[in-house]
Every structure is written in C-alpha cells, then in structure tokens.
Amino acid sequence: MTEKNRTSNLSLPAKFLKTAMGADPIFSDGTPQIALIGRSNVGKSSTLNALTGVKKLAIASATPGRTRGINLFSWGDSYLVDLPGYGYAKLPDKERRRLSELMGWYLFNDSFSPRLVIQIIDARLGPTPADLEVLGLLEANERRVLLIANKSDKIKAGDRAKIRRLLTSKLGSRPVFFYSAKTGMGVPEVLKEILC
Ligand SMILES: Nc1nc2c(ncn2[C@@H]2O[C@H](COP(=O)(O)OP(=O)(O)OP(=O)(O)O)[C@@H](O)[C@H]2O)c(=O)[nH]1
Numbered sequence: 710m711t712e713k714n715r716t717s718n719l720s721l722p723a724k725f726l727k728t729a730m731g732a733d734p735i736f737s738d739g740t741p742q743i744a745l746i747g748r749s750n751v752g753k754s755s756t757l758n759a760l761t762g763v764k765k766l767a768i769a770s771a772t773p774g775r776t777r778g779i780n781l782f783s784w785g786d787s788y789l790v791d792l793p794g795y796g797y798a799k800l801p802d803k804e805r806r807r808l809s810e811l812m813g814w815y816l817f818n819d820s821f822s823p824r825l826v827i828q829i830i831d832a833r834l835g836p837t838p839a840d841l842e843v844l845g846l847l848e849a850n851e852r853r854v855l856l857i858a859n860k861s862d863k864i865k866a867g868d869r870a871k872i873r874r875l876l877t878s879k880l881g882s883r884p885v886f887f888y889s890a891k892t893g894m895g896v897p898e899v900l901k902e903i904l905c
C-alpha cells in the first residue's frame with residue numbers, strides 16, 4: 710500500500726480476508742471482531758477505509774445495497790467485519806429478508822459475539838426507527854456499541870447544536886461521535902474509543 714492511499718495515522722496492517730455468506734469457522738477462531746452496522750448507504754464500507762487508512766480496502770459505492778455478504782478484514786490483531794446494510798426499501802423482499810437474517814445471525818448467534826459493534830447513523834437525519842430497533846436489540850443482548858454519526862461534513866457549523874439536540878432527544882445520554890469518513894473528522898477519537 711502506498712503512502713498516498715493512507716488517511717489514518719494508525720498504521721496497523723489491514724487486508725481483505727474473505728466474504729462469508731453465513732456460518733464460517735473463521736468467526737470462532739478466537740480473533741476479536743469489530744463489526745460495522747448501519748442503514749444501507751450510511752457509510753459502513755467508507756468508515757472501514759477511513760479507520761484503517763486504506764482508501765479502497767472495502768468497496769464503497771453511491772448505489773445502496775452494495776455489500777451483500779459479510780466481508781472480513783484483518784486489522785492488526787483483530788478482524789473488521791463489514792456487514793450488509795439494513796432498511797434499503799428497493800431490494801426485492803426475499804433479498805432484504807436474507808440480508809436482515811444474515812445480520813441478525815452474525816450479531817446474535819450462540820457461538821461467538823463481536824468485541825464491539827460500531828453502529829453508524831446519518832448525522833443529518835439522526836437515528837431512524839430501524840436504527841433504534843437494531844440498537845435496542847444490541848443493548849438487550851448486551852453487546853458493546855459505539856455510535857457514530859457519519860457524513861458530519863454535510864452539516865453546516867450553524868446546525869450543529871440543533872443536530873446535537875435531535876440526537877439527544879432520540880438517544881438520551883448515549884455518547885455519539887460526530888464523524889466523517891470523507892474528511893476524516895472524528896477518526897482519531899473513534900480510533901481511541903475502539904482501541905481502549
Ligand atoms: N459526504 C460524505 N459522503 C460519504 C461519507 N461516507 C460515505 N459517503 C458516501 O456515501 C455513499 C455510501 O458509502 P458506503 O461506504 O458504500 O456505504 P455502506 O454503508 O457501506 O453502503 P452499503 O454497503 O450499500 O450498505 C458513497 O457514495 C460514499 O462516498 C461521509 O462521511 N461524507
């Protein structure tokens with residue numbers, strides 16, 4: 710990887726390992742897993758690239774519903790797990806159900822659980838009903854969740870306080886990091902939180 714492709718100061722080696730379409734022995738090999746979840750198109754794959762500092766590690770796309778399997782990456786001594794998005798209305802019902810079941814299986818199966826789940830919401834919209842439903846399930850199952858509000862680069866400075874109030878009204882006192890996979894805003898803070 711060239712220096713040109715790096716956006717993060719943290720240079721843990723990162724590489725694509727495989728796509729899993731369901732159960733796979735790799736999930737139970739004892740390596741700590743950090744999962745990225747969120748609405749389709751919210752920026753999960755872009756976040757994975759920004760956090761690792763490798764621009765094209767995961768495939769990001771303007772077309773929603775791009776990630777259709779569970780993509781696993783090694784990152785230092787951990788795995789990063791890029792999951793398909795939820796809530797994309799334009800997918801055929803059967804495919805939407807399959808993706809939702811795949812995400813549910815990964816997050817809530819009896820054999821392993823991720824060390825951390827990074828739930829990404831859109832900073833401009835705040836959490837949608839689907840985001841809140843998934844968050845409720847994560848908390849009910851005692852998963853450790855880190856909430857990040859991506860695409861914060863699209864928020865005007867003058868709207869920050871209003872957005873913060875919106876987030877607090879829906880998420881209470883849960884911490885949320887303002888973040889942008891595009892500009893790198895919030896990346897150091899999120900990395901610090903992930904690594905501690
Ligand atoms: N302005 C801005 N655009 C972003 C940001 N993060 C992602 N995007 C754009 O949003 C679109 C979706 O990004 P992805 O990373 O592919 O989103 P995803 O959540 O992985 O999408 P699926 O795999 O389809 O669920 C792409 O066009 C990205 O360039 C951000 O922080 N700011």
Ligand SMILES: [Mg+2]
Pocket residue numbers: 753754755768769775776791
């Ligand atoms: Mg994706």
